[in-house]
């Protein structure tokens with residue numbers, strides 16, 4: 001039993017962790033504990049009060065909403081810290097107050113309407129705490145869904161207007177975790193286009209610390225992942241809380257340390273880019289937020305997240321093994337046609353590549369990026385016979401076929417925009433701002449989605465495609481929908497995402513054999529919402545190996561290597577240097593390998609190298625896709641990025657150490673989490689090691705030159 005109500009406490013247990021809260025006077029859920037699983041949870045609700053903190057007369061100065069560790073802080077009624085729920089009521093004010101009504105424990109989970117969510121398994125349970133605001137008649141249900149084997153608890157809520165007047169939800173945070181005083185750091189991932197998800201670790205200071213996206217996409221700039229850890233925690237030691245959000249639009253992550261040292265952590269839609277009107281009997285479902293707790297440092301957190309994402313978020317792999325793709329973009333850009341595609345196909349097949357992906361440029365009059373988004377029909381000049389014969393010929397070479405789309409966008413220079421200028425996001429009276437010459441379609445308008453479903457059915461319905469790369473190349477401003485009434489304009493951003501998810505589900509159902517790879521100008525929507533529908537995600541438009549290391553390091557902190565699409569390209573002409581080409585391959589095999597270069601024009605020795613690389617990758621592929629991933633040396637603080645993959649059965653281990661810059665030879669040590677009584681053999685040297693020795697530390701000498709790597713492959717022999 002993962003969830004129980006025991007001696008007035010709600011106790012949620014996972015394999016290694018426990019989460020405990022109680023009810024203050026049967027009225028307010030107050031947090032008590034989140035940490036390692038224990039025999040007993042003896043915590044009492046602390047009696048806190050401080051000057052200037054409001055209190056209920058009934059309890060006197062021993063209980064103030066401002067001092068309690070709250071499971072559901074609401075706005076404007078005694079808690080001065082940041083709120084999770086804010087509702088504007090019929091009187092026009094936003095003072096909000098919910099009180100506990102009852103609880104339910106259900107098997108499985110409640111699925112949020114239209115939103116992505118973590119798939120339950122046979123052990124999944126959900127605790128529902130029902131609360132009521134008497135004034136508005138709103139019922140708030142807090143969900144705690146437990147994935148016990150994965151050590152994950154997810155949080156979300158629904159708000160049901162059971163009153164007689166319309167209300168407006170003005171702030172929606174799906175997860176709140178209040179913790180007692182402590183010396184904590186927080187870790188977030190920041191960046192930009194081509195510098196996504198760089199690691200940042202800061203001390204949690206007094207006051208408000210937050211990261212967010214106001215861009216309508218989870219964004220390159222800040223990722224929804226966040227960790228809060230003990231100041232002393234490192235990769236393998238210390239308490240770490242990890243958080244994430246199953247959503248792909250604007251979000252807000254908050255950490256507030258009050259002057260008494262207590263810390264409130266929140267994840268959700270926030271308030272700046274969100275509002276939702278609820279008429280009587282209407283319900284709002286909030287997206288799901290995810291949390292985990294590790295006493296085994298950052299690796300403990302990452303491994304838990306990775307397993308959870310593999311088992312409960314990602315779709316089942318439609319193609320096994322995952323295809324090694326050759327993508328046309330970085331070498332040909334818009335300059336593709338029937339003949340060029342066949343040249344690519346022949347060269348790819350000769351090298352042992354599995355799939356050719358035709359990127360941007362195959363539709364409308366798309367000869368550059370100024371035109372044709374929205375016109376999803378075949379570019380007649382480039383493909384006079386259509387795509388079906390081309391795909392047939394590509395398949396004759398033994399390759400699979402993938403195609404690029406960007407359904408959410410429209411160029412003003414397009415037939416679609418000429419016909420339906422009212423179908424893009426726009427604020428009346430405001431100039432339309434372009435980004436990459438494009439505008440954003442109004443996915444909050446169901447008519448737009450209907451239209452796109454019909455159009456893609458006509459264009460792709462009869463084609464033998466195996467893979468779709470779904471791109472999204474601009475962020476949203478003037479977020480207003482001509483299809484919504486004035487009082488619902490704040491819903492646009494959220495409704496837009498519901499439209500996006502609807503279209504993803506249409507593609508998934510219509511093309512169940514097709515693997516979707518997500519992309520947003522590189523990795524601008526690298527989030528759990530997209531991962532629900534996409535087997536893998538294009539990590540970044542940056543394919544320079546040195547720069548990639550930081551991107552891959554940050555990405556793998558929160559997301560498993562099996563979603564991380566990594567291509568070897570001809571960045572800076574690296575294919576002409578065998579050492580650099582080798583290093584680019586080593587970096588790319590930190591995730592799912594692919595290629596992105598003008599392969600038909602590459603010299604024979606490069607083609608041979610690539611063929612050999614693919615063969616080598618095949619040997620380790622299942623470890624990379626299904627294994628656990630542990631970091632050892634962090635590229636932010638050291639010249640090395642070292643990590644290892646280990647199979648779930650711990651019978652195979654691949655350790656890698658990458659070094660982009662030249663530097664003196666050093667002796668490095670990597671400690672592996674292996675069973676002490678096991679014995680392993682290292683492939684290259686044939687040397688045998690006990691598990692205990694590998695746990696205590698495996699040492700090796702680094703190479704002095706730039707673009708150097710060390711690789712060790714261990715197999716268990718007993």
Ligand code: DGJ
Nearest residue numbers: 329359360519521522541
């Ligand atoms: C941005 C993507 O990140 C690239 O890989 C490529 O697909 C281009 N868009 C195409 O316009």
